[in-house]
Amino acid sequence: MDIIGSDLIFTIALFLLVVFAVLGIAWGLFYPRLSKNYSRDQRIQAVSMSRVKIADQRLKSASTDRRKDIEANLKQMENAHKKGKEKKQSLKARLGQAGLTITPKQFWLYSLVCGCGLFLAALVGGMSMPVSVGMGIVGCLGLPHFWLSRKRKKRMKKFIAEFPNAVDVIVRGIKTGLPLGDCLVIAATETAEPVRSEFRRLVDEQAMGLPLAKVVPRLHQRVPLPETNFFAIVIAIQSQAGGSLSEALGNLSRVLRSRAQMKEKVQAMSMEAKASAAIIGVMPFLIAILIYFTNRPFIIIMFQENLGLIMISAAVAWMAVGAFVMRVMINFDV
Known part of the structure; x- marks a missing residue:
């Protein structure tokens, strides 16, 4: 009886496997043809939609990677900008930012002459010796640095007022099909001082073989302003991640002009x-x-x-x- 029962179970299992196999083959071969709701066009549309989804996923992943690269570059530039602000600028750098061609030794010599002149003027005017010495110290250490800071600030104001015009020149050149290097040359000849001299230095450094991504940050080192930092960031991002440079620089020009208008409004108020x-x-x-x-x-x-x-x-x-x-x-x- 046990043998007969086991043979019966085996026969039933084999029969069920054969039935399911036949039904599966029939489903795969004849169901798409027999189904009225699943036509050939719908199958093609389903396949194309799957490809579109795959392409969208790839595009989203690429944009995400690009966004991460841009954020990393921005963080790196921001850290470099903070380190540059924390680092105290040398006298030579301040003289260059003021547009002066004298050396630090000459500046200290002129400061010493100014201090001696105030010291003698105080003595001749009947001041006591401590007051005269104090006047001499002010003339040697105070007045020359005050004059240097005023001259540097005045030059920075002129640069801020003219810099948006230089950016507009570059944008128009890029829209006409010129490369960025030729646009910088045009900006170095068409703009007013002190932007003209700074862009000439950019063109000269680029002509010496330095890449543009390394040349532009030097502009921010010579002219430490937020406007030049924005310009360097835009150029660096475009050179590394690509994109429409004319559109980015056009937006930068509008931002710079808006900042200038806001500063004038606040100054007037x-x-x-x-x-x-x-x-x-x-x-x-x-x-x-x-x-x-x-x-x-x-x-x-x-x-x-x-x-x-x-x-x-x-x-x-x-x-x-x-x-x-x-x-x-x-x-x-x-």
Whole structure:
């Protein structure tokens, strides 16, 4: 009985396997033809849609990889920019940013001459020796650096005002089909100073064999402004990741002009506060000079007595604190 039962189970299992195999073959061969809802066009559309999905996935992955590369480049440039800001600029770099051709040794020589001149002028004017020495130190270390910073700031303002025009020249050249190097040459000849001289240095460095991705960041080193940093980032990203350079530079030009308009608007709104702060800061010195020329013995005792020198030092210190506070209150960075 056991043998007969096992043979019966084996026969039934074999029969079921054969039936399922035949049904599977029939399903694969005849179902697409027999089905009214699944035509040939629908099968082709399904295959094409699968290919479209694969292409979309590849495009999304490529755009994601490109976005990651751009973010990595931006982070690297931002870190380099922060390190450059934290690093104190040398006197030679500041002289170059001010557009001066003198060497640091010549600058220190002129500073020494200025300090000696103020020292002698204070002695001839009847000042005491400590006051005369202080005037000499101010003339040697204070006034030349103040003049250098003012000249550097003035040159940076001129560069910011002219730089969007140079970017527009480059954009028009790229749209006409010229390479970026020729556009830089045109910008170096058509723009005004100090942009002209800086772009000439870019063209000269590129002519020496340096790649453009390394030449443009040097512009930001010579002119440490956010505008030149933006320009260097756009050029670096385009050279590494590709894209429409004319569109990117056009957007950059609009951003630069918007920043300039915002700065002018903020400056106009804060001009009254700046004028008030300047009048308040200069008034004590003007009054002291007027008293010195009208009633000299009344004020000269302040410079001859120790108590007077202490009072003057305290007053100057408090004036410096007040000027610093007013400058922080009326200074707006855009």
